[in-house]
Amino acid sequence: MRNRLKITAGIFGIIALGIVGCKKEATISNPTLANSESEIQSLVLQTDNENVDMNVTFDEISGLIAAYNDGIAADYLVNVGDFDEFQSTPNSTNSQRTDIRNRSFIPCIKSVKLDSTQIRNIRRAMRAYEDCKNSTITRARNIHQTLQQKYKSLVQDQTILLRAGTITKQEFEERMARLRKAFQKELRDLQLKDKATDSLKRCQETFLRQIHNILSDRQWNAFIGCRKK
Numbered sequence: 001m002r003n004r005l006k007i008t009a010g011i012f013g014i015i016a017l018g019i020v021g022c023k024k025e026a027t028i029s030n031p032t033l034a035n036s037e038s039e040i041q042s043l044v045l046q047t048d049n050e051n052v053d054m055n056v057t058f059d060e061i062s063g064l065i066a067a068y069n070d071g072i073a074a075d076y077l078v079n080v081g082d083f084d085e086f087q088s089t090p091n092s093t094n095s096q097r098t099d100i101r102n103r104s105f106i107p108c109i110k111s112v113k114l115d116s117t118q119i120r121n122i123r124r125a126m127r128a129y130e131d132c133k134n135s136t137i138t139r140a141r142n143i144h145q146t147l148q149q150k151y152k153s154l155v156q157d158q159t160i161l162l163r164a165g166t167i168t169k170q171e172f173e174e175r176m177a178r179l180r181k182a183f184q185k186e187l188r189d190l191q192l193k194d195k196a197t198d199s200l201k202r203c204q205e206t207f208l209r210q211i212h213n214i215l216s217d218r219q220w221n222a223f224i225g226c227r228k229k
Contacts, residue, residue, distance in 0.1 A: 108226035
C-alpha cells in the first residue's frame with residue numbers, strides 16, 4: 001500500500017512538472033507572438049494614417065476636389081493581379097496600377113525571396129483579402145464620389161465670386177485650400193461613420209496574420225523592416 005502511494009505521488013509529480021514545463025514554454029514563446037502582433041498593429045495603423053494624410057487636389061477645369069485614389073490607401077487597393085504583375089512585368093503601361101503596387105506592401109513582400117509554395121499561399125491569402133474588402137472599397141468610392149458632387153457646388157459658388165470680381169485670385173486660391181482641407185476631414189469622418197475604416201483594418205489584420213504564418217522568421221523580419229516608414 002505504501003509503495004502504491006509512493007508510485008501515485010511520483011506520477012502526480014511528473015504530471016505537475018510537465019504542466020509547469022508547458023506553462024514555461026508558453027511563457028517563453030509569448031514574447032515572440034506578442035511582438036509579431038505588435039508589428040501587425042503598427043502596419044495597420046501606418047496604412048490607416050495614409051488614408052488620413054491622403055493628398056487632396058483641385059482641378060480648375062472640372063471644378064472637382066478629389067483625394068488621391070479616392071482616399072483609399074494602396075495597401076487596401078492591391079489585388080492578386082498586382083502581385084502577379086509586379087513579378088512578371090513591373091513596368092506596366094497602366095500607370096495608376098503601377099503606382100498602387102509600388103506604394104503598397106507588394107515590393108517588400110517580393111523582396112524576401114519567396115519559394116513556389118509561399119507564392120501559392122500568398123496568392124490564396126490575397127484572394128481572401130480581396131473578398132474581405134471589396135464591398136467596403138465600393139462603399140468608400142461611393143462616399144468619395146458623393147462628397148465630390150457636394151464640394152463641386154461649393155467650388156462653383158467661389159468661381160462665380162471670382163468671375164464677378166467680388167474676390168481676388170489670391171482669395172479664391174486661399175478658399176480652395178480651405179475647401180480641400182475641409183474635404184479631407186469630411187471624407188475621413190464619413191469613412192468612420194460608415195465603418196469603412198474599421199472594416200478595412202480588420203481585413204488587413206487578418207491578411208497580415210496569414211502572411212506572418214506563411215513567411216519564415218527571417219522573411220517576416222525583412223518584410224517588416226522594409227514596410228516601416
